[in-house]
Each structure stands twice: as structure tokens, then as C-alpha cells.
Amino acid sequence: MEHLGQPAPPTPRHGRRWPRRVAAVLAVLVAVTLFGAYGWRPAAVDGYRSAYESSYLDTPLARFHYSRTGSGSPVVLVAGGAQWLYSYRHTIAALSREHTVYAVDLPGQGYTTVKGEFAYDIPGMARALGTFLDAAKLPAVRLVGHSWGGAWSLYYAEHHPARVDRLVLLDSPGLDKPLASQTALFSIPVVGELAVKLMGRADFERSLRTAFAHQDRVTPEVVDETWHWMSRPDKREAFVRLVRSQDYTATDAGLARLRARTLVIWGQADQWLPASYASEYGRRIPGAVVRIIPGAGHNVHEDAPEQVNPLLATFLGD
Template sequence: MLTDDENPAKQPETTPQRRGPSRALKGVAALLAGLVAAILTLAYAWQPPEERDFHSSWSVDSHFVDTPVARFHYTKAGKGSPVVLLPGGTLWSYTYRDTIPALAKDHTVYAVDPPGYGYTTVHDEDFGYDVQAMADALSSFMDAVGVPRASIVAHSLNGSVALYLAETRPERVDKLVLMAPLGLNAPVNFNLELMRVPVIGEAVTKLMGRSTFASGLSGAYARGERMTSRVVDEYWAPLSRRPNRKAMWKQVRMIDLSLVDRKLGDIRAPTLILWGDRDEFVSPEQADRLRRRIPGSTLRLFPGLGHVLHEDAPALVNLELLAFLDTDGVRPKR
């Protein structure tokens, strides 16, 4: 007969001990925590170097004017009715280097760097960069240079600013030219969507170097030979500045295209829409939709040109600009 100590049935029951997380799981958690900390540091603490030794080779009459919003950099050329030129995203007034001489024959041309662009300095680090704030800033610039009303030529992202100004301050816009603009409340390209993601947008713009920027910029040209090393240098130098990197993601994130889209039918300024059919940044499929939404507007679609159509083929685009700005707002039929 078995004793209690020898009888397995009589042995005291033991409760299995709960084990903590495995070393592997702890390691993964630590790795993820470190990765998150690194991304946050990159996005909000670390600052990339700025290009400080670059000297522009652009021979132009450069000016600065102060407003409550910013110290605006702009160029001024010619005599005649005023025309204000707004660059596309990440660019500056240099983008109109082949446009200004043509327009200046009959117009006073102001090529301006908006807040967050080129060599303009924003006074308030918390400047909003939404369409209302950007349109207000443009109005303040026009006031500062004594231009109560002007024709506005705008490219890409700042097409939304020009549209909003024409919608909400019609007395300030004589004629309107939109080149591959963001104006419809439609999906934007992948790069812009990336900028809209918190933390990711900040990190991506900070990590961007000259070669990365050049790779992205190349997609804007259908005629690649137009994007020389010097052109990249001209664009990269001001874009490397900390405030401009910030503006790059902030304007995209803050832009509300529905505010622009809903008032397109209110535009009364004669409007010309120019688009390249090889645009990889803003789909040319939007061109005719936008034309139908803006009363009395005219569309010219250029075969074989890309997003920066005025740089791809300045002579062709200049003919359209001159014909439109020098008439009653209707492009002559061909």
C-alpha cells in the first residue's frame, strides 16, 4: 500500500507560473520604441543643413518689400498694366525667367515669391499657409507695391490661391491665367498625400537632399533637357532653408480645395487655363472639368508638355499669355 507521499493522486496541486514577455518580444518592443523616438526626433528636433554659399546667376532686378505677413522678395520689369506671377510648389519666381521678358514688353510684371517660397521671409513662424492666409498675403503684397488690381498668372499649387483670390476679392483680379492648377476638390498625387500625413510629411521634407529633390523635379518636365544642373541648384538653394521646408508640407496639409471648388462658378474674371497633356503631377483629365466649372473660361491643352509647361516650351506658352493678356480676355481662335 502506498503512503500519501508516494501516491501521485495525493500530491499537492501546483499552479503554473505565468511567464513575462519573452526576450524576443521585449526586443521588438524596444526596437519599435527606438524607431518611433528616432522618427519624432527627425521630424521635430533635428534640422538639416541649409545651402548658404549659393549665388544665383539669374540677372534680374530683385526687390524686397515688408508687409505685416512677410518680407516679400519679388522682381519687377516692364511698363503697362500690372501682371502678378505666382510660382508652383517648391519653385520660386525664377521659374518665370523666360516668361518675364516677353510679358514686360507691354506690362508691368511682378514675379513674387509667396510666403514659404524662394527668398521671401515670413514674419510669423505659425503662419497658416491655407488658401485664406495665402490669399491675404498676396493681397498684402499687392497693397505694399501699390497695385490695387492686376492680372494673376499662377502655376500648380498656387493656382488654388489665385482662384480663391478671384472668388473672394474679385475687385483685385483683372484677368486670371491658371497653369496646371490645383483647383478642383479631387485626389492629389502620391507625393502630396505623403506630405499630408503627420510626422511623415515633416520627416520626408527634412530628409530630402538635392539629389532627391532633383529626382522628383525631373518628373515635372516632359523635355528633360530643360532641367539642367544649374536649374536644380537655383531651386534647391532656397528650398533647403528651414522655413521653406516647413512650408512645403504645411501648405499641402492645410490646403482645403473644397473651399476653392465650391466657388468656381462665382469667378467673373476672364480666365485662361493652360495644361500640358504629359503632366504627371496634376492630371490633365481635370483640365476640361475645370473649364466647364469656371464661367466663360478658355482651355488650351499643349501636346507633349509636362507640369512646368512654361519651362518646357516658353515660346509657345508666352504666345498664349500675350494673346490673352493683350486682348479683352478671349483667346483668338486659330
């Protein structure tokens, strides 16, 4: 029996140490996570060399990587997120018969490098597009944009009506609607940085395949041509910044004042953005023409070039 006034037995030392050990482990985990997100830079893929012919154009803003093919009225192609001018290989071949076709990598894409700080928001990307057009001495053009590249082209056309005669949107965001669910993970601080740094070629290929309905078109070459540059630390970081900066409020608000003749092409089987977006563009852009491609995915121009290229050639032709 315990006597009154007798002190309680001392708490075992290991009972006091347990919370301290947990706190120490958690501190280490937090430190490792933050270092992985903001300190560690994964090595880029080496040894792969693209055979795609291209050139560079230096400006104070960036060293633009681009290609120029054919002759005739100028058409400028802008690729989508985590894509580059190679994604337009089928388009270039078809349009260069009647046009001078420029395919350009904007900041964060392909082999273009920015000089100094750059805002990866939509106005910033549109300004970069204008900088390239100025440097290439293209006062007026016909613009074709895919996915994010379509949103940047749309914003540019809304704010520079005298410089864009015709506009083509290929499965392009720009409406004030939720972002594609496939990019949601990269929007979360720390998690997004870790996810993009831990991404390997197999992860990239799985994501790319969701943009195609015809899986046979996602060949090892198609994967490698993009993964080679996307694996670079600066491109991974730029991708996260792009994901977090795509606010379509302004592009949505400017649809009614768009003056460029506009063609909207959409893959019916798009898993990233529903084909109903195309119909809304058709209702809200003055005079817009909408074409839905059955059995095609988000990368509609790569997934169904046989259907898309004739539409482009007719719409962009003189």
C-alpha cells in the same frame, strides 16, 4: 516521471528578458523617429548664390521677395509649390515687353520670410497675395498662377473680383478632386516630416523631372536655383504644412461666380494633374478659354515656353 505536487522548473531568466529588450528597442526607435521628425533640423545648402535680380518689400505679415520688370499694365506671377519666381524666367522675358511684370514669392516659397505665425491654407495664401498687392500699390492686376499658385490666385480672384481683370491658370488645382499622388507621402504625420527632412538634392531633382516632359530643360542650374532655398529647414517645414492645408472645396464652389476673364493652359503630358481638369474648368468657369499644350508637362510654362508665351501675351495684352 514528474511527481504530483512537485513545483515546475523555473522559467529561464533570458526568456523573461526578451520582451523587455524588444520593448526597449522599440522605445528607442520611436524616440529617434520622433526626434528626426520634430526635433532634428537638417543643414541648408550653402555656397550657392542666385544671379537672378530681385528686391524685397516689407509688410507686417512678411518680407516679400519679388522682381519687377518692364513697363505697362501690371501682371503678377505666382509660382507653384516648391517653386519660386525663377520658374517664370521665360515668362517674364516675354511679357515685360508690354507689361510691368511682378513675380512674387508667397510664404513658403523662395526667399520670402513670414513674420510670426502664419496659416499656410488657401485663404491664408490668398491674403498674403493681397497684402503684397497692397504694399506694391497695385489696386487692379492680371494674375498668372501655376499649380498651387494658380489655386491661390483663383481663390483671390473669386473673393476680390474688382481687383483681378484677367486670370491665367497654368496646370492649377482648384477642383474638389484628389490631390496629386506625388505629395501623398507628405500628408502622413511623422512620415511626411521625416521624408521632407531626409530629402536631398538628388531626390528633389527626381521629383522636379516628373514635372517636365522635355528632360533637357531640367539643367543643373534649374535644379540648384530651387534646391538652394528649398533645402532650408523653415522651407521644408512650410512645404509639409502647405501640402496638408490645400483644401480645394472653397475654390471649386466659387468657380461659377468667377468674374475675371480666364485662360486655362495645361500640359497634355502632365503627370501631376490630368489635362481633363482643364476641360472641366472650361465647362464651369464662365467664358473660360482652354488651351492644351501637346507634349508638355506640369511645369508647362518652363517646359514649353515657345507655345505658352504667345498665348499669354495675346490674352494679357491690351
